[in-house]
Amino acid sequence: MKRTRREMLAVGATTLLAAAAGRNGLHFGSGEIPEDLAKWKFSKPLRVPPVLSPVRIDAKTDYYEITQKEADVELLPELHTRIWGYEGMFPGPTIKARRGRRTIVRQTNQLPHKTVVHLHGGVTETDSDGFPTDMIMPGESRSYVYSNEGRGATLWYHDHAMDRTAQNLYMGLAGLYIIEDESEAGLGLPVAEYDVPLILQDRSFGPDGNFVYHAGRGGRMGAHGTVVLVNGVPWPRFAVARRKYRFRILNASNATVFEPALQNGRPLIQIATDGGLLPMPIECQSIPLAMAERTDVVADFSEYPIGTQIVLSNLSGKGPQSEIMRFEVARDGPVENPIPQKLSNMEPLDPKLAARTRIFEFGISVEFKIPPLTWTINGKEFNPKASLAQVEYGQVEIWHLKNRKFGSLEMIHPVHIHLINFQILERNGEAPKPWERGWKDTVSLDNGEEVKLIMKFDGYRGRYLMHCHNLEHEDHSMMARFDVI
Ligand code: C2O
Ligand code: CU
Ligand code: CU
Numbered sequence: 001m002k003r004t005r006r007e008m009l010a011v012g013a014t015t016l017l018a019a020a021a022g023r024n025g026l027h028f029g030s031g032e033i034p035e036d037l038a039k040w041k042f043s044k045p046l047r048v049p050p051v052l053s054p055v056r057i058d059a060k061t062d063y064y065e066i067t068q069k070e071a072d073v074e075l076l077p078e079l080h081t082r083i084w085g086y087e088g089m090f091p092g093p094t095i096k097a098r099r100g101r102r103t104i105v106r107q108t109n110q111l112p113h114k115t116v117v118h119l120h121g122g123v124t125e126t127d128s129d130g131f132p133t134d135m136i137m138p139g140e141s142r143s144y145v146y147s148n149e150g151r152g153a154t155l156w157y158h159d160h161a162m163d164r165t166a167q168n169l170y171m172g173l174a175g176l177y178i179i180e181d182e183s184e185a186g187l188g189l190p191v192a193e194y195d196v197p198l199i200l201q202d203r204s205f206g207p208d209g210n211f212v213y214h215a216g217r218g219g220r221m222g223a224h225g226t227v228v229l230v231n232g233v234p235w236p237r238f239a240v241a242r243r244k245y246r247f248r249i250l251n252a253s254n255a256t257v258f259e260p261a262l263q264n265g266r267p268l269i270q271i272a273t274d275g276g277l278l279p280m281p282i283e284c285q286s287i288p289l290a291m292a293e294r295t296d297v298v299a300d301f302s303e304y305p306i307g308t309q310i311v312l313s314n315l316s317g318k319g320p321q322s323e324i325m326r327f328e329v330a331r332d333g334p335v336e337n338p339i340p341q342k343l344s345n346m347e348p349l350d351p352k353l354a355a356r357t358r359i360f361e362f363g364i365s366v367e368f369k370i371p372p373l374t375w376t377i378n379g380k381e382f383n384p385k386a387s388l389a390q391v392e393y394g395q396v397e398i399w400h401l402k403n404r405k406f407g408s409l410e411m412i413h414p415v416h417i418h419l420i421n422f423q424i425l426e427r428n429g430e431a432p433k434p435w436e437r438g439w440k441d442t443v444s445l446d447n448g449e450e451v452k453l454i455m456k457f458d459g460y461r462g463r464y465l466m467h468c469h470n471l472e473h474e475d476h477s478m479m480a481r482f483d484v485i
Contacts, residue, residue: 079209092175121155126462152181153276166471222255243333261286272296275439290414290444363404375478
C-alpha cells in the first residue's frame with residue numbers, strides 16, 4: 001500500500017505514532033524513568049567516540065565502511081538501551097578527514113527502515129549529499145564521496161531520511177566528522193587527547209532503559225529529553241590535567257537548545273564556529289548552541305589547583321538539565337604558550353558583490369485538515385520535486401531569513417543550508433552576536449527574529465536543501481529544495 005506524504009499527514013497523529021511505535025523499540029507512551037535522575041550526575045567518566053580506521057587508503061582517498069545497525073548499549077548504569085547506530089555505537093565513530101584528501105564512506109543499512117546519510121557542513125556533490133528521497137533500503141549499501149575541500153572544521157554526519165530523520169537521530173544515527181587542516185598545525189592549539197569532542201544530546205528513558213520519544217502535538221513540535229548525554233554518557237565527569245583543552249561542542253539534540261557556560265563564572269574562549277577557526281579567539285560568558293550548531297572552545301585548567309571541580313552548566317536548561325558535565329582537575333600539566341591572537345584568515349564577503357537578495361519566511365500554515373498545523377517555508381510544505389530557488393553557480397547572494405511569529409507559539413527555528421558556508425551580516429538589523437561571527441552553516445532564529453546571510457555558491461551544481469534543524473519541524477515539512485544551476 002502506497003500513500004502520498006499528504007495523505008500520511010492526514011491520517012492523524014495517533015495512528016501515525018501507533019504505527020511507528022515498536023518498529024524500532026521507541027516508546028511513545030508515558031512511563032518515563034522516575035524522579036531521581038540526579039543520582040547519575042557526574043558518576044560515569046566521559047567517553048570519547050573512537051576514531052574510525054579506513055579500510056583502504058590510496059594516493060588521494062581514504063575509504064571507510066560503516067554498518068548501520070541495532071544494538072543494546074549501556075547508556076544508563078545497569079540498564080540497556082536499544083539504539084540504532086553507525087557501527088552500532090551511540091554516537092557513531094568519528095571520521096577524521098584531511099583537507100584536500102577525498103573520503104569515500106560505504107554505508108550499509110542493516111536497520112529495519114530506510115536511511116539516508118548527510119554530511120552536515122560538507123561541500124558535497126549532489127549525489128552524495130543525502131537528499132531525503134535518495135534512500136538506502138534495508139539490506140542495501142551506498143557509497144558517499146566527500147571531497148573535503150572546505151576549511152578545517154567540526155562537521156557531523158547524520159541520518160536524513162524523508163519523514164523519519166527525527167526518529168532515526170533520536171535512536172542514535174549521528175557521528176562526528178572532523179576535517180583537519182594543515183594550516184592549524186602551527187597555532188599551538190591543543191591536539192590529540194587534549195582535543196576532545198563533546199556531543200550534547202538529551203533523551204528520555206523508560207523504566208526498561210529504552211528511549212521514550214515525545215515530540216509534542218502531532219509529533220511535530222520537537223522531542224526533548226530529561227537526561228543530558230555527552231558523547232552518550234549521562235552528565236559525565238572528566239578528569240583533566242592542569243593545561244589547555246580544546247572542546248569541539250556539537251548540539252546533536254532533536255529540538256533542545258543548550259547554552260554551555262562555566263559554573264565558576266570564568267569565560268569560555270571561543271576559537272571556532274560551524275565552519276572552522278575564527279579570525280581571533282574571543283571570550284564568552286556562555287555560548288548559546290541551537291540544534292546542529294558547533295562551537296570550539298579552549299578551556300585552560302592550569303589556573304586551578306589539583307582537586308578543583310568545575311561544572312559545565314547549561315544556561316538554557318532547568319533542574320537537572322541545567323548542568324552538562326563536570327571537569328575534575330586531576331594532575332599537573334605542561335607550561336604552555338597563550339592561544340595566538342590570530343587564528344585564521346576570514347575575508348568578509350562584500351554585500352556589494354551580491355547578485356540578489358532572497359527572502360525566506362519560516363512559519364506555520366493552518367488548514368482545514370488533521371492535524372491543522374504544518375511548518376512551512378514561504379508558506380509551502382517541503383516538496384522534493386519543487387525548487388524554491390534557482391541559484392547561479394558562482395554567484396554571491398544575500399538570504400534574508402525571517403521567523404514569523406504565530407500567536408503565542410514560542411518556536412525557534414535553527415536554519416541550516418546545505419552545500420555552503422555563510423557569514424551573518426545582520427541579526428534584527430544589528431551586528432550578529434559575538435559567538436556567530438565566523439563561518440556558519442546553521443543560524444538560530446528565535447521567535448520573530450530575522451537575519452541576513454551572505455554566501456557564495458561556488459561548490460557544486462545540483463539540488464540541495466535548506467531546512468529547520470528542529471528535526472520534528474524538518475520532518476513535518478519545514479524544508480525547501482534549492483538548485484545550483
Ligand atoms: Cu544536519 Cu540537512 O542537515
Ligand atoms: Cu547539512
Ligand atoms: Cu523549526
